[in-house]
Amino acid sequence: MKAWDNLSPLKFDWVLRPQQRQAGTPKVQRQDWSMHQDRSKGASQAPALPARLLKAPKVLDKPYPETADVDGDGSIYVLDNGKDVVMVQASSLAHNFLELQEAHAIPHIPELSSAAPIFRAMPNPDRLLADGDPIYSSFIDCWGDDVSGNRTKSYNKHNNMYITHRNLPCQLLQQEFHIHFISTSQHASIPEQFKALKEVCEETHRNPIKVRDGLTGETARFRIFENTGPGDNPMQSEICSHIRGSRKSNFSCQKCQIGGTNEFKHSEVGYATLFEPGLPRSKELNLQEIDKQLIKACSGVATHVEELQTATGVKCSYTQHWVDILIERARTARRENPACAVTDIQQELHEWVLQNRSDIINPFLLVDGESLICTYEENELILSRAGFDPTKDTPVKLLYTILLGTTKYVWYMTHSQWKDTQKQTFAVRLQSTETQGLSIPPIRAKYIMQYANSLIGWQLKTVSQVASGELTALLWFPAIYDMNTYIADLKVAIANVLDLFSEIDPSKIVEKVKLHLLTHIPEDVVRLGPIIGSITEGFESYNGVFRYSSISSIHLAASRDIALDLAAQEGLRHRLIGGYWPSSDSGDWVRSGPSVRDALRHNPVLRSHLGWTDHKSFEIGMYSTETTQDTWIPCVRLVAESQDICKVGSWVVATSSITNAPTIGRISEILRNESSNFSCAVLDCFKLGRSRHPAFSMPTLSRRMSEITYLIVPTKCKASGRRFIRQERVETALTEEFIEHGSDDHFIVNMHSLHNAHLVCQVIPRNLSAPTPFYEDRDQHHSKASARLQRTARTKKEQQKLAREQQKQARAQDNQAGPSEPKDTNVVAASDGEGVHMRKRKRGPGNTIITGGRLIVRDAGHLHVRMSQIDDLATKLVDMRTREKRELKF
Structure with missing residues (x-):
């Protein structure tokens, strides 16, 4: 496979390849036909099906057949196999389906063929939606997270949603100019906000949005599809309806069903499963589990729902609100109608669930629409159709999983054991590192060592490139030239990281779900391309724009003020880049004047404020x-x-x-x-x-x-x-x-x-x-690490048991010795002209008590004691040290 860094669903030319007829092979034709023509020879080729239009730097080496095997009745013979694809230039497609239909050149499709149902739907049904205009499918990445609206440390929580247009080349995706604000709320969660966005996207599938092309001036239409849901690990778990946190669920991974009890994960078999992806989750399976929880909630027994959530790791925060309501309704109905059968109450609530299912289930699991997925198996390309699946389309986040995950763990385990002299030596060597070939700013070694426990992403990126970064370098590939080789190297590098962590501290594999998530990166790469294309730093950077709008709000309706302000900025960008919009008076397409459209070109400060970064293209050899x-x-x-x-x-x-x-x-x-x-x-x-x-x-x-x-003697x-x-x-x-x-x-x-x-x-x-494995026999290494982990767990349990017994013995001895002396008198004294005022810190009603020689005041108010009485009071306290406690009233 060639470089995938410029993948776009608009300009790539896949054409299915006719094959020679074989025994038992049906006469088939795949989807919409197009006539392929070798323009260099001027000869027509067999009809072909364009499976996908994408961008590629050049055409693959597989040639298109010289002739097609067409029999007398106009049928052609091709293998009904998704692997039979080649890539040709779009310019070599001479005629579309309508032209072939007009020329009566459509081959015959046998009714028994698997392609017959598709052929009966031709011409493409999307032609009716397009209404004669070009129609485009726009894929968006939807990012959501909680963000502070303040620039200070005081946290002012807002739930924000942004999108970016994934059809753009990868070098443009991370520009702030291409990050678009969708919504914000201090009350509505991310799934609640996504529900509104989902409805808008599904409406475009029925009624595509009509626009005017800023380059050609012609009208066009487009539909919006959800591509991925990038975000940090807790937000991705919420999107997938998964219990967040590795210690809150026996099944800590939102992508697979790996896990179990601590005893199982510490065992040899269970520990080994954490080093590989488990049985994959899917939105269909999660929906089934949520439906089961809703049915159990209709019985009014909360423990039944909790048991299901614990056993599967599926817990929808969006649906949990309705689960609690159903449980309470069932209990209330049983109290108010004792004579009513339990099954009748359950049936009534279940009918309500069925009627409102689309409103009470996580909308991320109900996304409509389909997209083509390209995967590789045994050096062959497989094309399949699949819609947005949050369990698969939430790629591993490099910032939190790699830089703030594995790199941060390695950095802490390394520097925390250094002496001051070793830290000083490392700082000198780090500062002297040549940075010309590294993607980092100038190194500040003294700062890194001074604040070693508080490093942020870009500082950890520096550490990874000069200290421990074999896996990091592979993950930052912007282009993949050989998918099979890349995936093989990636799996070896990931295995090395996990094996070394298990060697240093076996418990990290069990406790840190970020380490297990590394095993899912190859799946994300095969499904979505280079993982660097799914980084979220651009969205994180846009939070600064959001905060400026937030602090400018009068905070009577903060979310509304922010939304109006950022919507106005979106409108400004549309006008500056020459976009069209329908006139409110005549309905004609209008756009801003030439001076406004040239403002970005002549004003670099404005470009910088809007987040546009110029990409200078140099001529080779300049x-x-x-x-x-x-x-x-x-x-x-x-x-x-x-x-x-x-x-x-x-x-x-x-x-x-x-x-x-x-x-x-x-x-x-x-x-x-x-x-x-x-x-x-x-x-x-x-x-x-x-x-x-x-x-x-x-x-x-x-x-x-x-x-x-x-090479490189350390003493030099x-x-x-x-x-x-x-x-x-x-x-x-x-x-x-x-x-x-x-x-x-x-x-x-x-x-x-x-x-x-x-x-x-x-x-x-x-x-x-190529990465080389650190351990040839990984199974044996995992067994040894599991045995060490089990010994450590047993020792820890024994120590905890011994500590509990010691505490129990100490309490028993205290009970036999009698009540102990209070440690706090809770008395505050201050003198004035008439005497001493003793004020008690109010803790509830009661009286003043003398016990153990100390004065305790248990009621509110002031105690007035003259100075002449202080000596007598002190004498009484000493004499009463060995007596039983009694009340002293003033």
């Missing part, structure tokens, strides 16, 4: 020169094929003009000839080592004509230099140590870098770049 009079002019930088700006000292991969093989080197000079305008880059070439580095398990580079026996990485510290861009008298990088003949290729990781893997041989 250069920037220095001012000189020499024949060969030295240049400052050049543009690589990957659109990277390369300077002198940058590491690059070039294609040799002699052998056409990739060559790895470091740019020494960039030159341009003044007379011929010829440009070139002078490389200091290096060669890859035959094996990986023994400590880092990464490829090595050595200068040519240089032999290597070992010392802080050998000192430099002045700059504060606020001013050099101070303070100094700091740093590592002076000398010119070396040997280097290590950092395979943890996120920048161009997918391209680096195309250059490095598989034996040097």
Whole structure:
């Protein structure tokens, strides 16, 4: 499979391939026909079915057959198999179904064929919806979460929903300009808000929205379909109607049915199941479980519902409100009508449930509409139809599961055991790391070590690229060139992470559901493409825009004020980009004037405020020169094929003009000839080592004509230099140590870098770049980890039991010794001119009591005691230390 980074459901050309007739093969034809024509030969080809229109960088290598096997009655023979697909250019499709119908060129379809029902529905029913206009299917990612409306630490909860148009290329998805506000509420939950959005989307399926194309000026129509539901793990559990939290349910995963009691998960068999995806969940299964809970609720017994929820892990927060009402109604009906049969009450409530089912069940589980899903099995593409399923279309979130999950766990387990000298050494080495090939801002090593327990996402991304990031680099692939190879590498990297966690702390596998969620990432990649396309940082960033609208509200109706303000911003963006809208007077399509449409182009500040980021496209080989009079002019930088700006000292991969093989080197000079305008880059070439580095398990580079026996001796990485510290861009008298990088003949290729990781893997041989398993016999390793976990659990239980027994013995001894002395007199005394006022901290009615030599006041009010009485009172308290407690009244 070629790169999937520009997937769009609008411009990809899949055509089913006619096959040679085989014995027993029916004469079939798949869906709507189109005539494929080889324009280079001018000859017509067999009718074909366009299964999907997508974007691809080039056509796949599978050729379309030269001829079609058509018999005398006009029937053609094809295999009724979803794998029989090839990809051709859309321009090679010469005629559509209506043209073939007019020319009487439609082949005959046998009634027994599986394609006959589809063929009888032709032409495509969507033509009636389109009414002669082009019709598009727009897929949206719907994000929802609770957000604070304040910029201060005071939490002002709002439930927000945003969407982004998933038909856009991946490089545009994360721009704030393409994040669209849908709704907000301080009271309605995310499923409640989604119900309104769902109704709007389903209405577009019956009555597509009519718009005017801003590029062509022609009218068009579009429908809206739900694509995915990105969000953090708790919100995704709510979307899937799953019990949130790994410790609140025996079944902690919203994607599969893995789990059980703690005893089972600690056992050898149960522990091993946590390292693989379990039996998958589906919205149909979750709906069945919710229906069962509603039926049980009609009986009025809450424990029956709770038992079902605990046994399956399915609990719909949206439906739970109605479950509680049904239970209370059943109980009330039984109290008010003792003579009424229980079955009659249940039947009445059950009928009410059936009548209102669409209103009392999580709307995410009731999404209508279908979409095509592309999957790979045994190197073949499988096309299937499936609608939005929240248990499958809620991709694993990289921010919370990877950066704030595995990376944060590894970082804490590492730095928490360091001494101060080790922390200082790490900070010096981290600050001296070369960041040119890393997708990170300048490193602030001292800050990272000072606030090591409070790092946020982008700081943990820095740690993952310089410390522990083999899995992270794979997950940040923006394009996948070989799906089977990528999935195989991904599974090995995930297995290594889980196995190492079980080696360090076996309990983490049971307690941290984020670790188990890693096993579902390959499924998400196969279903949705590169997982980086589903990151939610763009939505998180848009929360800043929401907060500015929130603090501008007068807060009498905060949600309404925010919605009107952000809707006005949406309208402004529509006008600035040249969009049309129907005139309120005449109904004609109108748009803003040329000056308004050009405002974005000429005003970079406005573009920045609206979240639009310019993507500069460079011509490969472009250069920037220095001012000189020499024949060969030295240049400052050049543009690589990957659109990277390369300077002198940058590491690059070039294609040799002699052998056409990739060559790895470091740019020494960039030159341009003044007379011929010829440009070139002078490389200091290096060669890859035959094996990986023994400590880092990464490829090595050595200068040519240089032999290597070992690499990177740890004692050489010392802080050998000192430099002045700059504060606020001013050099101070303070100094700091740093590592002076000398010119070396040997280097290590950092395979943890996120920048161009997918391209680096195309250059490095598989034996040097593919993840290698840490444990050959994983089953044996899991058994040992389970045994250690069971021993730890038994020891913990014994310690808890011993602590309970000790507490019980201590309480028994206290009861035998008699009541103990109070530790707090609850008396506050202050002097004035007449005497001493003793005020009791009010805790309830009672009297003043002397016990154990201390004064306790149990009633409210003031106690007036003159100064002359203090000595007598103190003497009485001492004398009464051994007496029984009695009341003292003033």
